[in-house]
Amino acid sequence: MEREISLRERLIDVGVDLVMTDGAASLGLREIARRAGVSHGAPRRYFPTHHALLSAIARRGFAELQARFAAASGAAASPRDQLRALARTYLGFASEHHGMFELMFRHDLLNSETHTSDLPRLRESTLPLFARVVELVALDRAVTASPGDVGPDDAAPPPAVTAVALWANVHGIAQLWAWGSIQLALDASSPPPAGALGGDQLGRLVTTVLDAHLGPVRR
Structure with missing residues (x-):
């Protein structure tokens, strides 16, 4: 559970960094996953939809x-x-x-x-x-x-x-x-x-x- 929470927070951290540097248009699931060092499907385990991740960011x-x-x-x-x-x-x-x-x-x-x-x-x-x-x-x-x-x-x-x-x-x-x-x-x-x-x-x-x-x- 702790590892899952940590990865979820890391995905949000990456999204925050992206939106701060490159703007809201940069917040694709694949790009966030790539920068977080996980597979492109990994964010779906913690955020059922793209909107869920964007809302967390x-x-x-x-x-x-x-x-x-x-x-x-x-x-x-x-x-x-x-x-x-x-x-x-x-x-x-x-x-x-x-x-x-x-x-x-x-x-x-x-x-x-x-x-x-x-x-x-x-x-x-x-x-x-x-x-x-x-x-x-x-x-x-x-x-x-x-x-x-x-x-x-x-x-x-x-x-x-x-x-x-x-x-x-x-x-x-x-x-x-x-x-x-x-x-x-x-x-x-x-x-x-x-x-x-x-x-x-x-x-x-x-x-x-x-x-x-x-x-x-x-x-």
């Missing part, structure tokens, strides 16, 4: 992103600062590991049922990350709200709805930046490389997104 990406979230938010003070840190962390991860980022959010993987008895569906790996954003949105409202800000007819949407809008906005920035579209829009004459996130531009984009969904910070 993507789950590693979510684990790393969650660890980065914990480190980033722990160093920030207010809920708004923590949300800003999480947004920058999300964009930084997408820029540094775009192949893994694309794999993590593939619809066919997120929407598929579990393929192994001891692992949850991949989309369940996103829930702790999203729950943290919802919590911080609610905390930010509690900190920044003043009596009389919201009337009965114009109540703010639930924190989960605002968190979804915030996440969608940040995720869109990550994708559009990877394609070079934002760089062209901000400076069509001289767009920087698609993979590089500029500090000042990134900071302004994140602040604009937070202000749009949460309201500007009161001074």
Whole structure:
């Protein structure tokens, strides 16, 4: 059993290395098996389908992103600062590991049922990350709200709805930046490389997104 677990983890390790260096398109079963030093049929003993192996690889990406979230938010003070840190962390991860980022959010993987008895569906790996954003949105409202800000007819949407809008906005920035579209829009004459996130531009984009969904910070 220990040897089987070790080989299963080795196959995932090889897949993680491949997606980090060569992108999601490189994750063929035969190539993973070859680099792991096993027969091309060996992965089927541990992962019944190709999707099962890809999901296991993507789950590693979510684990790393969650660890980065914990480190980033722990160093920030207010809920708004923590949300800003999480947004920058999300964009930084997408820029540094775009192949893994694309794999993590593939619809066919997120929407598929579990393929192994001891692992949850991949989309369940996103829930702790999203729950943290919802919590911080609610905390930010509690900190920044003043009596009389919201009337009965114009109540703010639930924190989960605002968190979804915030996440969608940040995720869109990550994708559009990877394609070079934002760089062209901000400076069509001289767009920087698609993979590089500029500090000042990134900071302004994140602040604009937070202000749009949460309201500007009161001074």
